[in-house]
Amino acid sequence: MATEDRTIDGFGQVSRTVGTVFRYLLLAATLIGIVALVILLLFVANDAIQPLTADPGWHLTFFATLVVPTLAVGGYLASRNQSAAAVGVGTIGLAVVTTMFAGGLSLIFVDIVDSITWAAAVLTLAVPTAAVVAIARVSNRSPLELLAVAVILYYVSLFGVPGPLRSVVGTGQLLPGVGSAVASIPVLPVDWMLLFATFTLPVAVVVRYYARQLVDDRTATAIVAVGLVAVAIAATAAPTAGITPVPATVLASVVLLPTMTYVTTTALSRPHDRVGLALPGAVFGGSLLGAVAVRTLGYAGPQAWVDWQFLTSAHSRNAIDAGLYPAIGGSILLMLTVAVLSFPLGVGAAIYLEEYAPDNKLTRLIDVNISNLAGVPSVVYGLLGLGVFVRYFGQPSGTVLVGGATLALLILPIVIISSREAIRSVPNELRQASYGMGATRWQTVKNVILPRSFSGVLTGTILALGRAIGETAPLIMIGAPDVLFSLPADLSSKVSAMPLQVFAWSSLYATPEFYQRAVPAGVVVLVSVLLSMNSVAIVLRNKFE
Amino acid sequence: MSGDDGRTDGGTVDPTDDDLAIQTDVSASVQSRDQRVASTETVVRAENVNVFYNDAQALNDISLEIPENRVTAMIGPSGCGKSTFLRCINRMNDLIAAARVEGNLFLRNKNVYDDDVDPVALRRRVGMVFQTPNPFPKSIYENVAYGLEIQGVDGDYDEIVEESLRRAALWDEVKDQLHESGLDLSGGQQQRLCIARAIAPDPEVILMDEPASALDPVATSKIEDLIADLAEEYTVIIVTHNMQQAARISDKTAVFLTGGELVEFGDTDEVFKNPSSDRVEDYITGKFG
Numbered sequence: 043m044a045t046e047d048r049t050i051d052g053f054g055q056v057s058r059t060v061g062t063v064f065r066y067l068l069l070a071a072t073l074i075g076i077v078a079l080v081i082l083l084l085f086v087a088n089d090a091i092q093p094l095t096a097d098p099g100w101h102l103t104f105f106a107t108l109v110v111p112t113l114a115v116g117g118y119l120a121s122r123n124q125s126a127a128a129v130g131v132g133t134i135g136l137a138v139v140t141t142m143f144a145g146g147l148s149l150i151f152v153d154i155v156d157s158i159t160w161a162a163a164v165l166t167l168a169v170p171t172a173a174v175v176a177i178a179r180v181s182n183r184s185p186l187e188l189l190a191v192a193v194i195l196y197y198v199s200l201f202g203v204p205g206p207l208r209s210v211v212g213t214g215q216l217l218p219g220v221g222s223a224v225a226s227i228p229v230l231p232v233d234w235m236l237l238f239a240t241f242t243l244p245v246a247v248v249v250r251y252y253a254r255q256l257v258d259d260r261t262a263t264a265i266v267a268v269g270l271v272a273v274a275i276a277a278t279a280a281p282t283a284g285i286t287p288v289p290a291t292v293l294a295s296v297v298l299l300p301t302m303t304y305v306t307t308t309a310l311s312r313p314h315d316r317v318g319l320a321l322p323g324a325v326f327g328g329s330l331l332g333a334v335a336v337r338t339l340g341y342a343g344p345q346a347w348v349d350w351q352f353l354t355s356a357h358s359r360n361a362i363d364a365g366l367y368p369a370i371g372g373s374i375l376l377m378l379t380v381a382v383l384s385f386p387l388g389v390g391a392a393i394y395l396e397e398y399a400p401d402n403k404l405t406r407l408i409d410v411n412i413s414n415l416a417g418v419p420s421v422v423y424g425l426l427g428l429g430v431f432v433r434y435f436g437q438p439s440g441t442v443l444v445g446g447a448t449l450a451l452l453i454l455p456i457v458i459i460s461s462r463e464a465i466r467s468v469p470n471e472l473r474q475a476s477y478g479m480g481a482t483r484w485q486t487v488k489n490v491i492l493p494r495s496f497s498g499v500l501t502g503t504i505l506a507l508g509r510a511i512g513e514t515a516p517l518i519m520i521g522a523p524d525v526l527f528s529l530p531a532d533l534s535s536k537v538s539a540m541p542l543q544v545f546a547w548s549s550l551y552a553t554p555e556f557y558q559r560a561v562p563a564g565v566v567v568l569v570s571v572l573l574s575m576n577s578v579a580i581v582l583r584n585k586f587e
Numbered sequence: 588m589s590g591d592d593g594r595t596d597g598g599t600v601d602p603t604d605d606d607l608a609i610q611t612d613v614s615a616s617v618q619s620r621d622q623r624v625a626s627t628e629t630v631v632r633a634e635n636v637n638v639f640y641n642d643a644q645a646l647n648d649i650s651l652e653i654p655e656n657r658v659t660a661m662i663g664p665s666g667c668g669k670s671t672f673l674r675c676i677n678r679m680n681d682l683i684a685a686a687r688v689e690g691n692l693f694l695r696n697k698n699v700y701d702d703d704v705d706p707v708a709l710r711r712r713v714g715m716v717f718q719t720p721n722p723f724p725k726s727i728y729e730n731v732a733y734g735l736e737i738q739g740v741d742g743d744y745d746e747i748v749e750e751s752l753r754r755a756a757l758w759d760e761v762k763d764q765l766h767e768s769g770l771d772l773s774g775g776q777q778q779r780l781c782i783a784r785a786i787a788p789d790p791e792v793i794l795m796d797e798p799a800s801a802l803d804p805v806a807t808s809k810i811e812d813l814i815a816d817l818a819e820e821y822t823v824i825i826v827t828h829n830m831q832q833a834a835r836i837s838d839k840t841a842v843f844l845t846g847g848e849l850v851e852f853g854d855t856d857e858v859f860k861n862p863s864s865d866r867v868e869d870y871i872t873g874k875f876g
Contacts, residue, residue, distance in 0.1 A: 182741075401684060471721035477682060479784065480711030481737045489737070494724055 083569065089347075089562035096344040103335050108328035115324040123317060129308055130321025135581070137301050137322065139574045144296040145353075146374045148289035151241075153371065153529045157233040157288060162221035164240040169220050170195035234277045234287035242273050242295040249303050256307040265306050269299040347563035356527040357543065361555035366564055369543035371529040372442070373511055373571070376539055379446025380453065380510050385503055387450070388457030392499070395458070396465040397487055416455035423452040424519025432520060439521030443533045448516045453506040460502025464495040497582050504579040508572050514541040524550060540568045628655040630792060630822045631676055636690035638671050638680065638847070645671045646847040649690075653839070658814055658823045660833035660855065663843030664870065669826045671847070673794050676824065677713040678706040694792070711738055714785030714793040714821075719801050720777035722769035722784070727752075727761050730769045730780055734788035747787055754820075755783035756813050775806025782813060786821070793817060795825040799832065811836050830871060834859050842867050 088094075093101075119127035151157065174192045177183065183191070197205060202219040204210075218226065230236065246266050253262035273294040280290030309316050336343065355365030399405045427448030432439045468491050476486040517539055524546035526538040544564035547556045631653040638646040646668045653659045661669040671680065678699060680686040691698050699709055711734070722730050729736075731751050732744040748765070752758040757779040761772070769780050778798060785793055795814070799807040814836050817823055827833050833840055833855065840858040842851040844866055851858055851867045862868040 469721070471717060471719055472723060474679070474682075474717060475721040475723065475781070475784075476733075478677065478679060478710060478715035478717070479734045479737065479788075480707055480709075481733075482707050485737045489733070490723060 086562045086565050086569075089558060090566040091344055091346040091348060093344045097341040099339060100336055100341040100343055103339065103341060104328075104332040107332040107335060108325070111324040111328050112321070115320050119318055119321060123315070125312075126315040126318030127321065129312070129315045129318035132581075133301065133305060133308075133319060133322040134325055135577060136304055137297060137326075139578060140297045140300055141293075142571065142574050144293045146370070147296060148292045149367075149371050149374065149529070151237065151288055151292055152286075154375070154531065157236040158225060158230065161236040161240040162224040164244075165224055166199050166219065166221040167196075170199040232287070234291040237288060237291045238274065238277065238295075242270065242291065242299070245295045245299060246270055249300050253303050253307045256311040261310065262307070265303050266299070269302050272298055272302065347559045348566050352560075352563055353567070357525045357546075359551075361551075361553065361560050364547070364556070364560050366540060366543060366567055368526040368529050369538050369540045369564075370567070372526065372537040373539045375442045375530055375533075376446050376449060376537060377507055377511055379442055379533070380450045381503070381507060383447060383450035384454050384457050384506070388454050388503065388506075389461050389499055391454075391458045392461030392465055393487060393491070396462050397483065397491060412455050412458055416459060419515075420452055420513050421515040421519060423448055424516035426451060427516060427520045438534065438536075440517075440523055440536045441534045442530050442537045444520050445517055445522055445537050445539070446533075448520055449510040449513060452513065452516060453510045456506040456509065457503050460506065461495075461499045464498025464502060465491060467498060468494045497585065501579045501583045504575055504582070508575050508579075511539075511572060511575070512541055512568065514539075514545050517542050518545075540564060540571075544568065629653065630655045630695060631824070632693040632696075633672075633675075634691040634693070636672070636675060636688065636692055638668070638675060638689075639687045640683070641685045644847060645686075646675070649847075649849045651841055651849060651852045653822065653824060655822050656818055656820070657838040658818045658825060658836055659839040659841065660837035661824070661826045661841045661843060662828070662830055662833045664845055665828075667843040667845050668847035669841075669843045670796050672843070673796055673824060673826050676792065676794055677710045677715055678704075679710075679715070681706050711788060712791050714788070714790035716778070716781050716785050716793065716795040716798045718797045720774055720781055722772070722777050722780050724768065724770055726766045727769045727772070727780060728765040731783045731787050733784060738788060740788075751783040751787040752780075754786055754817070755779045756809065756816075757783055773806070775802050775809060778802060778806070778810060779813065782810075782817075786817070790821070792822045792824060795823065797826055797828060800828060807832075830859075830873075842870065844870065 116127065116130075119130060151160065155163075170192065173195050174188065177191060178188055198217070199220045202215055202222065203217040204215070205219070208215070231239075246269065249269070250262050250266040253265055256262075257265070273291060276294035276298065277287045277291040280287050305319060309319065351363075352365045353370065354367050355363065356368050358364045395405065395408065399408075427444060428439070431437045431444045431447055437444050472490050472494065473486060476490045481489065522542060523536050523538055524542055526536060530537045544561055547560045547564065629652045633649050633651050636646055636649040637644065649668075649672060661672060663669050671686075674680045675688055675692055676694070676699070680688060688700060690700075692700060694709070694713070697704070699706075714734075723733060725733075728744075728748055731748045735744050735747060749758060749762075752761065757776060760776060761780075764771075769777065772780060778801075782793075782798070798814075799810045802810065811832060814823055814825065818838075825833075825837065837855045839853065840851075840855040841849055842858065842862075844850045850864055851862060858867070859871060862871055
């Protein structure tokens with residue numbers, strides 16, 4: 043009896059009141075931020091899409107054909123077979139993200155770079171590259187000799203003979219460059235065939251490389267070959283559906299080819315997860331079925347502001363006719379410029395600072411300053427762009443090049459910092475192993491550090507690009523126009539961007555129609571692009587770590 | 588450098604057989620040591636080597652001569668400088684900014700600290716195996732071929748890769764998965780892969796820095812058998828914490844004690860039976876360390 047009393051009373055209680063309060067305060071802090079953001083996004087999305095304007099029958103139809111089957115299949119998969127569910131979600135994600143990519147690329151191929159220019163550019167680079175690789179394979183030349191051969195070949199390919207040296211040599215053009223040679227061929231295959239040869243085939247090579255990691259060589263080749271045939275069929279059959287062949291080729295190459303390959307290779311290499319493919323089946327089949335049912339039953343859909351018209355037309359004085367097309371194109375061109383400028387600079391600096399720089403005062407000074415630069419307000423970078431590129435170098439204000447260069451400077455510190463993180467996370471044992479084998483620093487960087495850290499570097503760069511795509515202030519500073527009625531034709535024409543257009547609608551054209559409808563629609567498009575970029579970054583990070 | 592000259596198949600004991608491996612004991616390996624052909628050629632010779640990390644002295648006036656085709660063990664308590672000495676031989680200490688080496692260290696009568704010695708070229712003639720298995724995140728084949736690739740060796744690596752994996756007693760276990768990642772192997776297999784990687788370019792000396800300390804007993808005894816086989820072709824210098832291991836596998840033993848001093852160097856049997864100083868005896872018999 044006595045011993046029992048002691049075990050009951052003997053230990054007493056330790057108060058956890060403060061700890062509990064602290065814990066729930068932390069939870070509240072977490073939730074307030076997330077909930078506020080979600081409410082804001084829902085609010086904006088509601089304004090942009092206006093789901094309540096649809097017939098109740100429309101909602102009911104889609105609820106029955108899309109929501110119920112998706113929830114049923116998704117719930118079953120999530121409870122029974124997690125990896126199959128992941129395959130299903132992956133397929134849907136791949137289809138959605140590649141569709142957005144295809145939209146952007148179609149825009150470029152339809153309105154900015156025509157097929158012949160693209161094909162000429164690709165061949166101009168591919169012909170000398172293939173020649174250099176072939177020479178390197180066949181004969182045993184020293185790197186310096188190869189470099190000399192490469193320089194000559196690229197020169198001839200770009201400019202022809204004698205090219206810019208004409209004034210020195212004093213003769214006329216003896217041999218055209220590859221690009222002008224292609225452009226001067228009198229009879230050319232139709233647009234989409236050029237694109238098929240110079241765009242779809244490279245995509246197919248990349249897709250085959252990834253397929254190769256899941257299935258054997260022959261199967262991978264067969265799958266990709268079937269995909270190529272499907273692209274060709276899509277391009278030929280597109281006009282009957284009212285789509286021109288060029289965007290159809292781009293869409294099929296970027297969406298159909300990778301998605302088909304992902305589905306078949308997964309089905310072949312992971313038989314247990316095959317069932318996961320029911321999820322995309324439910325989603326896409328349900329959407330299609332719902333769309334057909336709604337049309338036959340005559341239910342009206344929501345009067346969404348984010349629709350085909352909004353995505354494909356330029357700004358207009360009437361809010362109902364206004365669209366985001368030039369701004370979308372501008373943002374894509376800016377992104378490409380920023381990526382091309384900031385990736386090599388940022389990654390190069392990161393490799394130097396991590397692998398080569400001695401640990402001295404200068405390095406530490408650079409370290410600290412890069413961190414500080416990452417925090418400098420974007421409007422200051424705008425001023426820098428204005429001062430350096432526009433005033434000092436005399437570039438016209440508000441062009442793609444100036445905007446891209448300014449945004450590249452803005453995200454450069456972020457790219458450097460995140461790339462350094464990725465490079466630093468390569469275990470030191472691997473460096474030791476490589477040096478211990480007698481590898482030079484360059485061989486270690488090339489063979490060990492870069493392959494191992496590449497996905498981290500890429501993730502950081504994509505997230506930084508996401509920052510650049512949302513920037514408004516620097517673009518205003520360098521004089522980018524708020525409103526543009528056509529796509530920029532090249533790097534030195536004026537550019538607008540999505541956030542700038544949204545800003546213009548909310549300030550210059552502040553009628554209720556514009557700021558209640560067009561602004562939310564623009565925000566939805568901008569945020570969708572951002573989220574899909576971030577999701578690519580997250581997938582990359584998870585896949586390779 | 589074709590790399591396959593004069594290579595013979597490994598030892599008579601099948602090192603993949605766990606039961607045999609576990610039975611390896613002191614007397615057995617002493618016998619096999621005695622059967623080896625005597626060779627008196629010195630491969631590595633240290634003369635008054637001092638190493639400092641900033642101002643702290645890590646090695647104090649080390650002089651010794653390491654014979655060819657023998658296993659030389661370096662033992663001693665933690666922080667005694669035995670790993671530092673190992674890393675002097677292939678100048679891995681160069682990678683540490685704070686480290687400073689004084690004195691002379693000859694590899695085949697060439698002072699590796701001479702101005703005209705390229706540490707990268709030196710490391711290509713001295714293989715190294717580290718404490719934790721550190722295969723590259725590449726395929727098994729690419730791991731073994733790494734040394735050949737960075738040295739720009741021409742031709743087909745298939746034969747050398749197979750030969751190296753056989754010598755590292757790993758071929759039978761991995762021959763069907765050569766193109767799968769080296770990281771999919773178990774810890775012991777990874778360490779044998781690292782040994783295969785180190786011997787593929789046919790180095791003159793193999794340095795091993797506690798190669799078995801992160802492994803379980805079965806994997807450890809496989810590595811120990813492997814080391815005995817390797818000594819037929821290579822000069823092996825091994826750092827170990829484990830005195831029984833040193834006694835089992837080495838021909839020569841160097842005992843380092845705290846302060847970076849070399850207090851004893853000689854034939855392993857001598858060192859363990861008749862240590863010349865009390866401090867060494869105390870360490871070997873486990874009174875400290």
